[in-house]
Amino acid sequence: xxxxxxxxxxxxxxxxxxxxxxxxxxxxxxxxxxxxxxxxxxxxxxxxxxxxxxxxxxxxxxxxxxxxxxxxxxxxxxxxxxxxxxxxxxxxxxxxxxxxxxxxxxxxxxxxxxxxxxxxxxxxxxxxxxxxxxxxxxxxxxxxxxxxxxxxxxxxxxxxxxxxxxxxxxxxxxxxxxxxxxxxxxxxxxxxxxxxxxxxxxxxxxxxxxxxxxxxxxxxxxxxxxxxxxxxxxxxxxxxxxxxxxxxxxxxxxxxxxxxxxxxxxxxxxxxxxxxxxxxxxxxxxxxxxxxxxxxxxxxxxxxxxxxxxxxxxxxxxxxxxxxxxxxxxxxxxxxxxxxxxxxxxxxxxxxxxxxx
Amino acid sequence: xxxxxxxxxxxxxxxxxxxxxxxxxxxxxxxxxxxxxxxxxxxxxxxxxxxxxxxxxxxxxxxxxxxxxxxxxxxxxxxxxxxxxxxxxxxxxxxxxxxxxxxxxxxxxxxxxxxxxxxxxxxxxxxxxxxxxxxxxxxxxxxxxxxxxxxxxxxxxxxxxxxxxxxxxxxxxxxxxxxxxxxxxxxxxxxxxxxxxxxxxxxxxxxxxxxxxxxxxxxxxxxxxxxxxxxxxxxxxxxxxxxxxxxxxxxxxxxxxxxxxxxxxxxxxxxxxxxxxxxxxxxxxxxxxxxxxxxxxxxxxxxxxxxxxxxxxxxxxxxxxx
Numbered sequence: 201x202x203x204x205x206x207x208x209x210x211x212x213x214x215x216x217x218x219x220x221x222x223x224x225x226x227x228x229x230x231x232x233x234x235x236x237x238x239x240x241x242x243x244x245x246x247x248x249x250x251x252x253x254x255x256x257x258x259x260x261x262x263x264x265x266x267x268x269x270x271x272x273x274x275x276x277x278x279x280x281x282x283x284x285x286x287x288x289x290x291x292x293x294x295x296x297x298x299x300x301x302x303x304x305x306x307x308x309x310x311x312x313x314x315x316x317x318x319x320x321x322x323x324x325x326x327x328x329x330x331x332x333x334x335x336x337x338x339x340x341x342x343x344x345x346x347x348x349x350x351x352x353x354x355x356x357x358x359x360x361x362x363x364x365x366x367x368x369x370x371x372x373x374x375x376x377x378x379x380x381x382x383x384x385x386x387x388x389x390x391x392x393x394x395x396x397x398x399x400x401x402x403x404x405x406x407x408x409x410x411x412x413x414x415x416x417x418x419x420x421x422x423x424x425x426x427x428x429x430x431x432x433x434x435x436x437x438x439x440x441x442x443x444x445x446x447x448x449x450x451x452x453x454x455x456x457x458x459x460x461x462x463x464x465x466x467x468x469x470x471x472x473x474x475x476x477x478x479x480x481x482x483x484x485x486x487x488x489x490x491x492x493x494x495x496x497x498x499x500x501x502x503x504x505x506x507x508x509x510x511x512x513x514x515x516x517x518x519x520x521x522x523x524x525x526x527x528x529x530x531x532x533x534x535x536x537x538x539x540x541x542x543x544x545x546x547x548x549x550x551x552x553x554x555x556x557x
Numbered sequence: 558x559x560x561x562x563x564x565x566x567x568x569x570x571x572x573x574x575x576x577x578x579x580x581x582x583x584x585x586x587x588x589x590x591x592x593x594x595x596x597x598x599x600x601x602x603x604x605x606x607x608x609x610x611x612x613x614x615x616x617x618x619x620x621x622x623x624x625x626x627x628x629x630x631x632x633x634x635x636x637x638x639x640x641x642x643x644x645x646x647x648x649x650x651x652x653x654x655x656x657x658x659x660x661x662x663x664x665x666x667x668x669x670x671x672x673x674x675x676x677x678x679x680x681x682x683x684x685x686x687x688x689x690x691x692x693x694x695x696x697x698x699x700x701x702x703x704x705x706x707x708x709x710x711x712x713x714x715x716x717x718x719x720x721x722x723x724x725x726x727x728x729x730x731x732x733x734x735x736x737x738x739x740x741x742x743x744x745x746x747x748x749x750x751x752x753x754x755x756x757x758x759x760x761x762x763x764x765x766x767x768x769x770x771x772x773x774x775x776x777x778x779x780x781x782x783x784x785x786x787x788x789x790x791x792x793x794x795x796x797x798x799x800x801x802x803x804x805x806x807x808x809x810x811x812x813x814x815x816x817x818x819x820x821x822x823x824x825x826x827x828x829x830x831x832x833x834x835x836x837x838x839x840x841x842x843x844x845x846x847x848x849x850x851x852x853x854x855x856x857x858x859x860x861x862x863x864x865x866x867x868x869x870x871x872x873x874x875x876x877x878x879x
Contacts, residue, residue, distance in 0.1 A: 256705055280770055287772035291667055294659025298746075301739045302683050305694045362588035370582055371589070379589040381865065382596050388793065388861030389599070389854070390800020392828045396850040397599040400606045404843065421595060428592070454581035475685075482687020485802040488832055510689040514803055517693055525697060532690045543685050547678075 224276050231269065231289070238265035258300070262293045306536075313533025316526045322534075326495040326507075331516075334523040338531050340497040344412060344506035345538075348491065349481050351416035351501060352423055357473050359420075360427025367428070368435040369457055386425040394421040395486030403490065410492040412501030415508070418486035423476045430472025434465040467553020474546035478539045484510035509535045599854065607848035613841060618848065624813050624830065626845030627838060633845050635852055637813050641730055641824035642853070645805065646798040648734025648819070649741060654791045656738075657745035664746075665753040666775060677750065684743035692807035695736040700808055703727040703735070707820050722820040728810040731819040733826070736804050741794035748793060752786025753779055785867050792864035796857045802828035827853040 242261025246254075266289045274282035321337040329336035363383070367376055398418045402408050438461050446456040462469070487493070492505040493515055507515075509531055516528035611618050613631055621634025660680070664673050704727050711722035760778035769777060811825040811833055825833075831846045838846055 254702075256709060259706075280773070284770035284772040287775070288667065291659045291663045294656040295663045298656050298660050298739075298742050301699075302742075304698065305686070305691065305739075308694055308698050309690060359588045359591055362585040363592055366582075366585035366589045370585060375586070375589065379592060381862075382593055384865045385858060385861050386592065386596060388796040388800075388857055388864075390796075390802070390828060390857055392800065392802045392831050393599070393603075393850050393854045393857070396831065396847050397602055399843070400602045400847050401598065404606065404840075405602070421599075424592060424595075452575045452577055454575075454577045457581065478685055482685075482689065484687070484689045485828070485832060489835055510687055510803070513689045513693055514807070517696060517807060528693055529697075532693050535687055536690055539685050539687060540682060543682055 225281075226273060226276055226285075230272070231285075234268050234272070235265055238262070238268055262297070265289060266293060309529060309532050309536055312526070312529035313531075315530065317530040317533060321527075321530055325497045327497065329495070331519045331524050332521055334526070336527065338509065338512055338527075338534060340494065341507040341509045341512035341531065342534075343497060343499055344487075344491065344501075344508040345481060345510075347499070347501040348412045348416045348419060348487070348506070348508055349477055351413060352419035352480055353473065353477055355416065355420035356423035356427055356476070360424045360473075360476075361431055361469065363424075363428045364431035364435060365457060367432055369453070369461070383425045383428045386421075387429065389422070390485075391418070391422055391483045392485040392489070394418040395489040397421070398486070399489050409503075410490060410505050411503055412491055412498075412506040414490035415487050415506075416501065418490055419480040419483060422480050422483065422486075426476040426479060427473055430475065431465075431469050434468030434472065435461060437468065438464045467549050470553070471546040471550035474542050474549070478542040478546070481542070482510050482535060482539055484508070484514050487511040488514065509538070603847055603851040603854060606844045607851040610841065610844035610848040614845070622813055622815070624834070624845075626834075627842040631841050631845060635827070635849050637815055638825050638827045638830050638849055639852070640815050641733075641809075641829075642799055642826040642856075644819065644824070645730045645733040645737060645826055646795055648731055649737035649798040650791060650795055652735060652738035653741050653745055653794060654787075657742050657790070657794070658749055658787055660742070660746045661749035661753055662775060662779070664750050666771070666779065680743050680746050680750075684747060688740065688801060689803045689807075691736060691740050692804040695732070695804055696807040699736060700727050700732060703732055707731075710820065718817050719819050721818045726810065726822065727820070728808055728822045729816075729818075729820050730809065730824045733805045733809050733829075734819075736808055737798040737801055740801065740804060741797050744797060745790045745794040748790035749783065749787050752783040752790070756782040785870070789864040789867045792860055792867070796861045796864065799860065800828055800853060800857050802832050805829040806832040 239261045241264050242257050242259075245260050246257035266286065269289045270282050270286045273285040277285075316334065322342070323339050324335075324337035325340035326336040327340070363379065367379060370376075371379070395415075395418045398414055398421075402414050402417065403410065408414065442460050442464060443456055446460045447453065451459070487508045488511060491508060491511065493511050494505040494507050498504050498506050513528050513531045513535065516524040516531065610626070610631075614633060615630040616623060616632040616634050618634055620636050621632065622636055624633045624637075625631065626633040664676050664680070668676060704724070707722045707727050708724070710720045714720035715722065756779045760782070761774050764774040764777045805826050806829045809825065809829055810822040811829060812823040813825070814823050816823045827849050831850055834842065834846055
């Protein structure tokens with residue numbers, strides 16, 4: 201654009217110096233240079249001021265960077281550009297600020313978790329282990345987690361799937377609207393409230409004991425809305441032409457849904473269910489209330505206390521000594537790995553089986 | 558549109574519902590109703606046990622500063638818990654929302670495309686990290702690393718009273734708030750990013766054509782479009798923060814007092830109190846905890862409902878994601 205304007209203007213007053221339409225700009229390397237300068241200054245101030253927390257060094261550097269960029273840009277490029285730079289640096293800083301704790305979380309878990317993580321740890325329970333001493337493992341917790349999550353999935357997946365089918369294929373009118381709204385609201389139920397509900401009705405009123413199944417019911421309540429949501433999204437992606445073609449051939453609606461709609465969306469539905477599994481596998485609050493925790497291997501989820509991975513982490517942390525902390529970190533690492541693998545596999549399936557249209 | 562519609566097919570196709578269809582419809586409608594029944598049952602059962610507890614309560618349930626539910630007569634109140642829950646969630650919101658909006662903008666508008674997609678994935682994965690892991694990290698890593706920051710806050714802002722700090726472990730409501738902020742960052746970021754990405758490209762290009770800088774483009778066309786989305790994202794995050802149990806239970810050292818200073822240990826939240834008090838609770842103690850859980854349930858219900866209504870309204874008015 202500036203080219204044409206220049207060409208227009210040039211012949212008329214050739215004598216006058218060609219007016220420059222470009223405002224002065226900071227060189228391209230300026231942000232990187234300023235960042236390095238700010239970081240150096242931050243560390244310098246931290247060292248000289250004797251601040252022992254690295255978090256403070258970082259914060260000082262961040263503030264310095266934002267201020268330096270804004271002032272320099274304001275002086276060279278003008279107020280609007282300065283504002284733009286300020287926004288850019290705010291956005292970069294916020295990104296870095298967020299990355300640091302999240303990266304530290306993953307790093308700490310891996311670094312401290314590998315210490316006691318080995319075959320023995322995975323294949324032994326805490327039965328008879330003195331918590332002050334090293335040893336013991338998570339076998340009982342692994343069994344507990346797997347059984348509770350499997351039971352929860354068995355309850356939640358069919359209900360969630362059918363609800364989603366109802367909402368997409370049949371749902372019109374007040375009932376569907378109410379279900380949609382409450383599914384949304386249900387997504388936000390705190391896990392501890394789901395736990396308290398099962399506690400009040402299953403354990404206090406119906407007088408059953410603590411068991412893996414009680415925990416699974418609470419997990420199922422947490423899973424259902426997630427399954428409904430994701431399945432609904434997937435079913436909506438199935439092109440209507442497929443349904444119409446099938447119905448036009450005289451196939452009954454239920455068969456159309458079972459044989460045409462569901463197979464088309466099966467990848468996405470599996471993904472949704474796996475993500476829901478990953479989400480509830482990390483829940484510890486309902487387990488604390490309903491499964492109660494145990495140091496022994498109990499393979500029967502319908503009878504007696506069990507443990508679970510997230511609960512195990514909490515329990516070991518609560519013991520409050522170094523060998524227990526080591527076990528807690530190792531269990532946390534196993535838990536994260538489990539959840540991440542579920543997530544990655546789920547996303548892989550979603551990509552592989554994505555409905556094409 | 559079509560003026561010569563053929564007469565609608567009469568009777569047979571509509572009336573002759575097959576048996577399989579009826580069963581299938583019944584099943585799927587039944588599942589939908591099951592969900593509603595569960596929601597209702599949660600409210601009813603919690604309210605029932607809560608009513609028992611509150612009627613036996615010798616202290617004022619809403620204003621008492623104590624929790625002796627296992628004593629005879631039981632005395633307990635939720636004032637401290639309500640205060641702690643609100644304060645820690647507010648700290649989390651104040652810290653997390655601007656940063657989350659920043660990251661969302663970073664991913665949707667600032668980061669190079671090649672970086673943006675993997676970043677989106679990473680944020681997705683971080684949203685899946687179990688809360689107990691955040692709790693463990695918070696208790697064993699974050700708490701010791703915050704003492705320096707707190708001493709600094711005390712030096713410069715101690716005069717306000719809310720930021721005074723006497724040293725000791727940083728196991729306060731403020732720490733809980735920071736940890737909650739880190740935990741809700743991924744969710745708030747994810748939802749905001751989706752909304753920002755849907756901002757109409759034409760508006761952005763129009764703004765660019767008028768010579769707007771990148772920030773002006775975002776301010777003029779992206780943020781107004783995404784405002785309600787960001788609000789509802791924050792409220793979803795708030796719902797999460799309000800109900801978070803294990804992370805708060807691990808970093809907070811609870812007590813039934815309201816501290817003027819946010820940095821001093823003490824206080825408690827609804828969820829944390831339930832987790833901490835459950836194992837020692839007798840039958841009255843459990844009912845009292847259920848009563849506090851009911852309050853938490855109602856609060857999160859209101860917050861989440863409001864968030865959903867905002868999203869729904871936005872859909873109606875802007876016609877986005879039709």
